[in-house]
Amino acid sequence: MSTLNWIYLGIVSAGIILAVLRMIIGPDITNRVIGLDVLTTITIALFVFFALIFQRYIYIDVSLVYGLLAFIGVLVIARFIERGF
Amino acid sequence: MIRKITYTIFLSIIVATLILFFVAFPFGKNKMGVGKYYLNNDIKQTGAANVVTAVTLDYRGLDTLGEVTVLFAAAAGVSILFYLIDQDKKKRERQVYPNFIVRVGSRIIFPFILLFGSYIFIHGHLTPGGGFQGGSIIASGFLLLYLAYPGERVNRKKLAVTEGLAGLTFVVFGAIGIFTGAHSFLFNFFPKGTLNMLFSAGILPILYIAIGFKVGSEFAGIIDDMMCQTVCGGEK
Amino acid sequence: MNMSLMVLLLTPFTGGILSYLGGKIHRSVRYTFAILFSSLTLVELFFYYNKPVNHFVLGKMFGSVMILQINPISWLFAFIVTTISLLAIIFSVNDMEGRGGLDFYYFELMVVEGAMLGITLAGDLLTFFLFWEIMSWTSYLLIIQGGNKSIKAGYKYIIMSIIGANSMLIAIAMIYGKIHTLVFRNVAMLLAASPHGFDIAIFVLFAIGFFVEAAVMPLHTWVSDAYSEAPSSVSSVLSGVLEKIGAYGLFVLLYALFGVSLLGKLMPLRFPSPTIMYTIGWFAGISIVVSTFLAILQEDAKKLLAYSSISQIGYVVLGISIGTSLGVAGGLFHALNHAIFKSLLFFTIGAVIYRTGTRNLSELGGLIKKMPVTFTGTLFGIIALAGVPPLNGFVSKWMIYEALLQKKEVFLLILALIGSTGSFLYVYRLIHSTFLGQLPEKFKDVKEVPFLMQIPIWLLSLGTIVFGIWPGLAMNVIARGEKFFGITPIKYNLYGFPGGNGMGSLKMINISSVFIAGLIVAYIIFALGAKTHRISQYDNYAAGQVVTKDTKYNYSYGFYMFFGRVVNPVFKWSADKIYLAWARSANVFGDYMRRIYTGNLETYSSYIVVIISLVGFLILLGGKIW
Amino acid sequence: MEKASKFNRYVFTVIVLYVSWILITATTRTDELIVGIIVSLLVAIGTYDYLSIQGLRHLSLKRLWFLVIYIPYYLWQVILANFDMAYRVLAPSMPIKPGFVIVHTDLKTDSGKLALANSITLTPGTLTMDVKDDKLLVHWIYVKDRTIEGATHEICGRFEGFLKVIFG
Amino acid sequence: MRIFFGYFLLYFGAAFLFLGAFGLIRLPDLYTRMQASTKSTTLGAFSSVLGVGILMPHWFVKCLVVAFFILLTAPVSSSALMRAGYKTGVPFDKKRTVVNKGKEFFSEKKEKEEGK
Amino acid sequence: MIFYVGAFILIAVGLYAIIIKKNLVKIIIGLDLISSGTNLLIVSIGYVKGGTAPIFSHPGILPQMMVDPVPQALTLTAIVIGASELALAAAFVAILYKHYGTLDIRKVRGLKW
Amino acid sequence: MVNLTNPILLIAVPLFFVFLAAVIAPFSKRATKYLPPVAFLINLIITLYLIPQVAEKGVIVATTAGIKPPFAINIAVDGLGLSLAIIASLLGLIASLYNLKYITEEPQDKFNMLFLLLGTGITWMVITGDMFNLFVAFEVTSISAFGLVGFLRDKDSIEAGFKYLVMGSIGASLLLIGVVMLYAATGTLNMADIAEKIARFSFRQKLLPYSFIFTGLGIEGALFPLNAWLPDAHPAAPSSVSSILSGIMTTAAIYAIIRATVTVFNYSAITPFILLIALLTLVFGETSAFFQKDIKRMLAYSTIGQTGFFFFAFSLGSVQGMQGAFMQILNHSLSKAMLFLIAGAMITQVHSRNIDDFSGIGKKMKISSVFFAIGAFSLMGLPPFFGFWSKLTIIFATLAYTNFYTITLVVILLFMSVIEGAYFFRVMQSMFFGKLKEGTEIKEASPGLVVPFVILGIVILTLAIYPTPIIAVSKKIAVQLIHRAVYINAVLGGL
Ligand code: NA
Ligand code: NA
Numbered sequence A: 001m002s003t004l005n006w007i008y009l010g011i012v013s014a015g016i017i018l019a020v021l022r023m024i025i026g027p028d029i030t031n032r033v034i035g036l037d038v039l040t041t042i043t044i045a046l047f048v049f050f051a052l053i054f055q056r057y058i059y060i061d062v063s064l065v066y067g068l069l070a071f072i073g074v075l076v077i078a079r080f081i082e083r084g085f
Numbered sequence B: 001m002i003r004k005i006t007y008t009i010f011l012s013i014i015v016a017t018l019i020l021f022f023v024a025f026p027f028g029k030n031k032m033g034v035g036k037y038y039l040n041n042d043i044k045q046t047g048a049a050n051v052v053t054a055v056t057l058d059y060r061g062l063d064t065l066g067e068v069t070v071l072f073a074a075a076a077g078v079s080i081l082f083y084l085i086d087q088d089k090k091k092r093e094r095q096v097y098p099n100f101i102v103r104v105g106s107r108i109i110f111p112f113i114l115l116f117g118s119y120i121f122i123h124g125h126l127t128p129g130g131g132f133q134g135g136s137i138i139a140s141g142f143l144l145l146y147l148a149y150p151g152e153r154v155n156r157k158k159l160a161v162t163e164g165l166a167g168l169t170f171v172v173f174g175a176i177g178i179f180t181g182a183h184s185f186l187f188n189f190f191p192k193g194t195l196n197m198l199f200s201a202g203i204l205p206i207l208y209i210a211i212g213f214k215v216g217s218e219f220a221g222i223i224d225d226m227m228c229q230t231v232c233g234g235e236k
Numbered sequence C: 001m002n003m004s005l006m007v008l009l010l011t012p013f014t015g016g017i018l019s020y021l022g023g024k025i026h027r028s029v030r031y032t033f034a035i036l037f038s039s040l041t042l043v044e045l046f047f048y049y050n051k052p053v054n055h056f057v058l059g060k061m062f063g064s065v066m067i068l069q070i071n072p073i074s075w076l077f078a079f080i081v082t083t084i085s086l087l088a089i090i091f092s093v094n095d096m097e098g099r100g101g102l103d104f105y106y107f108e109l110m111v112v113e114g115a116m117l118g119i120t121l122a123g124d125l126l127t128f129f130l131f132w133e134i135m136s137w138t139s140y141l142l143i144i145q146g147g148n149k150s151i152k153a154g155y156k157y158i159i160m161s162i163i164g165a166n167s168m169l170i171a172i173a174m175i176y177g178k179i180h181t182l183v184f185r186n187v188a189m190l191l192a193a194s195p196h197g198f199d200i201a202i203f204v205l206f207a208i209g210f211f212v213e214a215a216v217m218p219l220h221t222w223v224s225d226a227y228s229e230a231p232s233s234v235s236s237v238l239s240g241v242l243e244k245i246g247a248y249g250l251f252v253l254l255y256a257l258f259g260v261s262l263l264g265k266l267m268p269l270r271f272p273s274p275t276i277m278y279t280i281g282w283f284a285g286i287s288i289v290v291s292t293f294l295a296i297l298q299e300d301a302k303k304l305l306a307y308s309s310i311s312q313i314g315y316v317v318l319g320i321s322i323g324t325s326l327g328v329a330g331g332l333f334h335a336l337n338h339a340i341f342k343s344l345l346f347f348t349i350g351a352v353i354y355r356t357g358t359r360n361l362s363e364l365g366g367l368i369k370k371m372p373v374t375f376t377g378t379l380f381g382i383i384a385l386a387g388v389p390p391l392n393g394f395v396s397k398w399m400i401y402e403a404l405l406q407k408k409e410v411f412l413l414i415l416a417l418i419g420s421t422g423s424f425l426y427v428y429r430l431i432h433s434t435f436l437g438q439l440p441e442k443f444k445d446v447k448e449v450p451f452l453m454q455i456p457i458w459l460l461s462l463g464t465i466v467f468g469i470w471p472g473l474a475m476n477v478i479a480r481g482e483k484f485f486g487i488t489p490i491k492y493n494l495y496g497f498p499g500g501n502g503m504g505s506l507k508m509i510n511i512s513s514v515f516i517a518g519l520i521v522a523y524i525i526f527a528l529g530a531k532t533h534r535i536s537q538y539d540n541y542a543a544g545q546v547v548t549k550d551t552k553y554n555y556s557y558g559f560y561m562f563f564g565r566v567v568n569p570v571f572k573w574s575a576d577k578i579y580l581a582w583a584r585s586a587n588v589f590g591d592y593m594r595r596i597y598t599g600n601l602e603t604y605s606s607y608i609v610v611i612i613s614l615v616g617f618l619i620l621l622g623g624k625i626w
Numbered sequence D: 001m002e003k004a005s006k007f008n009r010y011v012f013t014v015i016v017l018y019v020s021w022i023l024i025t026a027t028t029r030t031d032e033l034i035v036g037i038i039v040s041l042l043v044a045i046g047t048y049d050y051l052s053i054q055g056l057r058h059l060s061l062k063r064l065w066f067l068v069i070y071i072p073y074y075l076w077q078v079i080l081a082n083f084d085m086a087y088r089v090l091a092p093s094m095p096i097k098p099g100f101v102i103v104h105t106d107l108k109t110d111s112g113k114l115a116l117a118n119s120i121t122l123t124p125g126t127l128t129m130d131v132k133d134d135k136l137l138v139h140w141i142y143v144k145d146r147t148i149e150g151a152t153h154e155i156c157g158r159f160e161g162f163l164k165v166i167f168g
Numbered sequence E: 001m002r003i004f005f006g007y008f009l010l011y012f013g014a015a016f017l018f019l020g021a022f023g024l025i026r027l028p029d030l031y032t033r034m035q036a037s038t039k040s041t042t043l044g045a046f047s048s049v050l051g052v053g054i055l056m057p058h059w060f061v062k063c064l065v066v067a068f069f070i071l072l073t074a075p076v077s078s079s080a081l082m083r084a085g086y087k088t089g090v091p092f093d094k095k096r097t098v099v100n101k102g103k104e105f106f107s108e109k110k111e112k113e114e115g116k
Numbered sequence F: 001m002i003f004y005v006g007a008f009i010l011i012a013v014g015l016y017a018i019i020i021k022k023n024l025v026k027i028i029i030g031l032d033l034i035s036s037g038t039n040l041l042i043v044s045i046g047y048v049k050g051g052t053a054p055i056f057s058h059p060g061i062l063p064q065m066m067v068d069p070v071p072q073a074l075t076l077t078a079i080v081i082g083a084s085e086l087a088l089a090a091a092f093v094a095i096l097y098k099h100y101g102t103l104d105i106r107k108v109r110g111l112k113w
Numbered sequence G: 001m002v003n004l005t006n007p008i009l010l011i012a013v014p015l016f017f018v019f020l021a022a023v024i025a026p027f028s029k030r031a032t033k034y035l036p037p038v039a040f041l042i043n044l045i046i047t048l049y050l051i052p053q054v055a056e057k058g059v060i061v062a063t064t065a066g067i068k069p070p071f072a073i074n075i076a077v078d079g080l081g082l083s084l085a086i087i088a089s090l091l092g093l094i095a096s097l098y099n100l101k102y103i104t105e106e107p108q109d110k111f112n113m114l115f116l117l118l119g120t121g122i123t124w125m126v127i128t129g130d131m132f133n134l135f136v137a138f139e140v141t142s143i144s145a146f147g148l149v150g151f152l153r154d155k156d157s158i159e160a161g162f163k164y165l166v167m168g169s170i171g172a173s174l175l176l177i178g179v180v181m182l183y184a185a186t187g188t189l190n191m192a193d194i195a196e197k198i199a200r201f202s203f204r205q206k207l208l209p210y211s212f213i214f215t216g217l218g219i220e221g222a223l224f225p226l227n228a229w230l231p232d233a234h235p236a237a238p239s240s241v242s243s244i245l246s247g248i249m250t251t252a253a254i255y256a257i258i259r260a261t262v263t264v265f266n267y268s269a270i271t272p273f274i275l276l277i278a279l280l281t282l283v284f285g286e287t288s289a290f291f292q293k294d295i296k297r298m299l300a301y302s303t304i305g306q307t308g309f310f311f312f313a314f315s316l317g318s319v320q321g322m323q324g325a326f327m328q329i330l331n332h333s334l335s336k337a338m339l340f341l342i343a344g345a346m347i348t349q350v351h352s353r354n355i356d357d358f359s360g361i362g363k364k365m366k367i368s369s370v371f372f373a374i375g376a377f378s379l380m381g382l383p384p385f386f387g388f389w390s391k392l393t394i395i396f397a398t399l400a401y402t403n404f405y406t407i408t409l410v411v412i413l414l415f416m417s418v419i420e421g422a423y424f425f426r427v428m429q430s431m432f433f434g435k436l437k438e439g440t441e442i443k444e445a446s447p448g449l450v451v452p453f454v455i456l457g458i459v460i461l462t463l464a465i466y467p468t469p470i471i472a473v474s475k476k477i478a479v480q481l482i483h484r485a486v487y488i489n490a491v492l493g494g495l
Helices: A002-025 A031-054 A059-083 B004-023 B035-045 B051-057 B062-081 B083-087 B100-122 B131-147 B154-181 B204-230 C002-023 C025-047 C071-093 C102-121 C125-146 C148-179 C183-192 C198-215 C221-229 C231-259 C276-297 C301-322 C326-356 C370-385 C391-405 C410-435 C451-471 C470-486 C507-530 C561-571 C573-598 C601-621 D006-023 D030-051 D055-059 D061-090 D110-123 D148-167 E002-026 E030-055 E057-087 E102-115 F002-020 F024-046 F068-102 G009-024 G030-057 G079-100 G108-127 G130-151 G154-187 G191-200 G203-220 G232-236 G239-264 G269-290 G296-315 G321-351 G368-378 G386-398 G402-431 G447-465 G470-480 G484-492
Strands: C054-061 C064-070 D099-104 D126-132 D135-140 G060-063 G074-077
Touching: A002 A031, A002 C064, A002 E002, A031 A059, A031 B131, A031 E030, A031 E057, A059 B100, A059 E057, B004 B100, B004 C601, B004 G154, B035 B051, B035 F068, B051 B204, B051 F068, B062 B083, B062 B204, B062 C410, B062 F068, B062 G108, B062 G130, B100 B204, B100 D006, B100 D030, B100 D110, B100 D126, B100 E057, B131 B204, B131 F068, B131 G269, B204 F068, C002 C025, C002 C054, C002 C102, C002 C326, C002 G447, C025 C071, C025 C102, C025 D055, C025 F024, C025 F068, C054 G470, C064 C071, C064 C102, C064 C125, C071 C102, C071 C231, C071 C326, C071 C410, C071 C451, C071 C470, C102 C231, C102 C410, C125 C148, C125 C231, C125 G386, C125 G402, C148 C198, C148 C221, C148 C301, C148 G130, C183 C198, C183 C231, C198 C231, C198 C301, C198 D110, C221 C231, C221 C301, C231 C301, C231 C326, C276 C301, C301 C326, C301 C391, C301 C410, C301 D110, C301 G079, C326 C370, C326 C391, C326 C451, C326 C470, C326 C561, C326 D135, C326 G009, C370 C391, C370 C410, C370 C451, C391 C410, C391 C451, C410 D110, C451 C470, C451 C507, C507 G239, C573 D099, C573 F024, C573 G269, C601 F002, C601 G154, C601 G203, C601 G386, D006 D030, D006 D055, D006 E057, D030 G154, D055 D061, D061 D110, D061 D126, D061 D148, D061 E030, D061 G402, D099 D148, D110 D126, D110 D135, D110 E057, D126 E030, D126 E057, D126 E102, D135 E102, D135 G239, D148 G386, E002 E030, E002 G296, E002 G368, E030 E057, E057 G232, F002 F024, F002 G154, F024 G154, F068 G130, F068 G154, G009 G108, G030 G060, G030 G079, G030 G108, G060 G447, G074 G079, G074 G484, G079 G108, G079 G239, G079 G321, G079 G447, G079 G470, G108 G130, G108 G239, G130 G154, G130 G191, G130 G203, G130 G239, G154 G191, G154 G203, G154 G232, G191 G239, G191 G484, G203 G239, G232 G239, G232 G296, G239 G296, G239 G321, G239 G470, G239 G484, G269 G296, G269 G402, G296 G402, G321 G368, G321 G470, G368 G386, G368 G402, G368 G447, G386 G402, G386 G447, G386 G470, G470 G484
Parallel strands: none
Antiparallel strands: C054 C064, D099 D135, D126 D135, G060 G074
């Protein structure tokens, strides 16, 4: 059981690393932001997964809140990219 | 360049010092002092399933009052700073054509965001949420609306009244405690109810709802000010 | 009755407040209150004449009692303070007429009087210092009444005063740190028992404060500007009283604090002869000579008097520092005398300025006919100042010379004599340029000053005579004062000193008689000569040119030019310039210092980082943090 | 499509919100249900104007039925799309031929167009960038047809039928 | 069985989460990267969350809410981002891109906007 | 421990940004980094190995299993305060930009000494 | 029994009025300006009510949430805290009365709310008994101050406000880090509880958290070299705000440092170091003030100098030093607040902040100028004003042991007081005796501005006439402060 969880975590972490890599290398802000976008989606899934392994139902709410705020955040950033600051 | 190196060295010294300090209190090691008391007495004293909420609103309720006050002050400060621009109605008329998908999507998501925000602060004493999170979510809903409908503004008067009333609720409910037997501010004088039920934890849900409204309206106000700087044509 | 000492102290303050408020009603109310209350102060003071020492405990501060007391010496100085203040107030009524802010001026004048009275009545250092500070800033406010230039002068004065007061404060705090009380008696006990370095430090610190106020060189630089720029009545208060307060402070320091009752016998034992007392004496001597020279060179009548004050106060300090009974008595007596004749001179010159509007000696002249009373007053003043018998200045100077002779201080004596000779030069200049010689056309219609302004002139002239002919009047107080401080007073009688004990005798009544007889003879000769034909000043013939009325043949400008050519290079290197240079370099330094406030956010935040990392570095040096 | 009456839309909003409340709280405890109706009623006051134009018409049985069928179909398309994507990403040759094309839609309502756009985004090889009137700008990772008609057929054909019913 | 299916969904999701991120690195330009990331990560998160819901039946409803939330929001943010990138002129892979009707699309719009 | 170090580095980078960076936006990002780092530090302080969130959401959970609730409450407060500061800072930067037409702090030097 | 004088009302009442202002602002912006005076007046009355209680018990402790400390945040008011609360309420009252006439710019409603919050935050800082709560109160204060500094929205205000904000935020974060360190070390946030638990730590162990807290508070407390923002920020605000900022806000931060040093850390070993900082603060503040042409900037630098002065007295660590520090705090608060209010009133007439333009206005604005002189004299420590006694106390405390070191200190102190005299006398001279600029029409400011500072002036004059009781009280306060066990027992006594 726990091995399975670790493997899952490993795969997802690899994804996180790649996303962060894109955030770092850019080359422009839009590219960085899609890295961020991917990161947030992965994080939502991860939160739910943590709810599973820690057996805490309430973490799902956390993921929902996080997802919502991240979503709006990306929209705001997109707007700022498009129209300038 | 020398500056950069110098300050890197300085900052490294600070980091090193901090690390050396916290070596004495390693990560994961239990450092609880009063925290233990809260965990042990929370159910009896506050009836809130979420101990963080009990700490936030009850044991350290005065912090929370301060915190909403800080937010209030920041909102007032922001609206002071943007005051002149606010008056500049001509510029505000310039609209941006928003992305269709964003516009329609935001419109549809908005009611759910409000609902969800309310859910979060209503369940603040049961789940990790609370007034701040709920309030911020509601405010983010307003932000979304700005993205969808630049140029439209929320009703600032209603927001102001909301934040004022919410603040008054907090202060008045807190002050009632002074006049009860406990002579204590923020004394939880309501029945504690059953653990994990919606109607439990005495005045804490009420406070959290007040905070939710307050934080929501304050953030919405800040967003309104900022967006009218940028969206409504504050640019040069 | 103990309470009355407080009443005495409060009288001038009350008068100040009342005259301030009264002035809002009518100016006559203001004058009435001012004159009434300062007279009242004088009257009250006379209740303490020859009265035993009085203690009145004001209260406790920092665990030390604050005391009011009066002894003969304080009485003497209080007498100087109240008299001169009263006269200045009377003189001001006309002199200051027409200026703005008179209510405030009178308030100030009386507050200064009260503060100085407070200083003389103080029985402990705290009270002393309290009133000292009040006196400093209120007299500053008086000085700057004189208009634009006086502001600069006042600024110099207040800065030096603050420095002086602060230096005293250090001494007071050092004393307090040792014994937690500041009553003179206890302080004297402490100083008697304390190690050598400590008392010298205390002494020097106090002396700086007193030197500033007494205008002893090299801390005199505020005087010439302040006196000349301030209103005349203020100048007379400053010169007549303020400097004496400095001298009083010095006296208190030497004889009350240091408790040197042994001073009367020989040279002070606490300080081996060539040290402190001797040094002060030399300061005073140099002060006498240098400021005499400076006075000679002045074109400005009030500046001339100002420098003269520095020189005369040098005699006072010199006398006090000699340390013998005769010297101390001479110094104290000279303080009284100087107050009288210098105030007199400031009043008369003030009267001249009042009528002519200028104090530039080269513009004045020939006023003798126009202002006879003023002229007479000036004549008395300069005779007294020059130390010519039979007026008061002669007596005290004689005492000081005698004391110096006794101590065989030949060099100091020479300095004192040079000062005396020099003073002939400048007083002659003063009276000649003002009253004798050619009357400028523009002053044709000048009249004598109003009666109210003549009163102080009359009274002070009388004073120069009275204390000249009957020195015993003053010696009565001084001798009791000396006794009070443990000095055996010299023998004296109403008309002078019987002499003996290695001291020459002085009988002022004889000298005066001779003088008066001489004067009568001279008058008769003069009266006979007056029968000759008096010609107009313009009725003459100069090198084939007809002199018209607008020709100025009385060249009083550059009167002592020849002398100036000799002396000037020496005085180029003046103390004032050194202070200015210090101030300038401090200015530059401070200007650099404040540049740490660069206005750059990154610099500001870097300060934070640097500070914390320095702390961190120190901690890291120590190894383990926890 | 004319607007439904205010009350109509309000009731629709309340219903939708209440259902969502029950889903979010995931419980049928009485206290939650009571609070839920209150919250829905309150939130709907401020939001009914945003949520829908057609109001209760959305809740016709036919529309709901099509919705129920559409969802699994859509999910299946999503899965297909992802395998397609996986192939393109992982294949060493990287078989892509991207381009920006315009497609045309017959849908009239905003919500319908949004649903179409979202569906296009999550399905094979396409991503909607913007919608303007009856045209959609789509980024296509493997352009098969550059014309509007051809692209429309390729991209929208799968969904429009369903969406026309569901969103009117 | 339920556990197997749950873990299957979890791993299925994880695989696509990774794939999305991998596409993000491998693909040549912003637009193709977004194709990959949007689709793959959305499905990945969706199935991952559903997997948890199946493993914990009590939580299923809540997980469903999260899953549909992802499904609803992901395309919106992607299209906003892509439009932003396009409008600010983020370069696309010129070699591979075969057609670009964006200019046409947006210029039309601009006329319309000004006409208003 | 890594969390601690991360927190300290965030703080240090924030300070570095404020000192070195010339762009006003970067400076306020620096501010945010400092407060984020501080928040991370606070949360890390409260973590107890093997502990769970301090919520009595179902009967099996006992106080002994929980992490310290205090730092979490503190963080909540600190986050909101940090956000307030950030909002105000952003507003200041916007107005500065309006006055000076630039985001370069080297141009914003009207006041000194 | 209902206890109407619960000290927590000092926070609750003004907050009530702040939120009330928010409610009524949409209907009438002007009406909000009457709320701050009312709130400050109520606070003043409450503080006066508390005086006998504090005098009797030493420390009054008020719990929150009905839980005894250290388990819930508590308010602990001792003599020092109460005095500062009184000053804060008094200055708040006077400055808000001044605002009635003074503030004409919009948005007034926000201004009034922030102004009230500023006063509240300061009061909060001085009565809280909890370290983290101190941080929160600190933030309430500084965030309100940031907004108020930028209130005029001109170039200078915005620049100054931004600098202030960045510095203040860094300071707050440092304070917070320090508090967190304390929590990590002791597991509690209550000041008294920390004080008890920290006793087992060595000098070195306490050093790092202390230096963070000290630096964080020192930024707001205007200590060298962290005070560089101050001369920009204090003058940039409207004068009534400057008077609060300079009059009591920096003092509140210094209070917090004092509380931390004495009560919480019991850190007398640190005093030589902070003495140095205090001295540098004094020197740099006074020196820089000397060079200012802008009157408000000069007053702001003088605040730095004065802060250095009383912080210096505090760092002496002796009872008499603390007594002197307290006396000078009182003196400085009243005088500086009044000076700023007067400067504001003068600026409304002169329309300039340049000292040269103030030349000769003493003849036209008699009341203002005379009270300016009173404030300046008191600040400089000229008798018979109260500043004289505090200066004397501080000098006496410094020279309690005469040696080279203390004499050097005193010489520096006094040299700085000469500089202070130099610049104040320069200003006053120009005011009273300078030439009035031609063509300027200057008259006395309106009574709405004059009356408030005259009230303050009357307080100063009363202190001048009758200083003895305050001196006695300040000694009591100093003694109480040094005997930290009193505080700790009062807070934890119920255990
Ligand atoms: Na909460
Ligand atoms: Na909180």
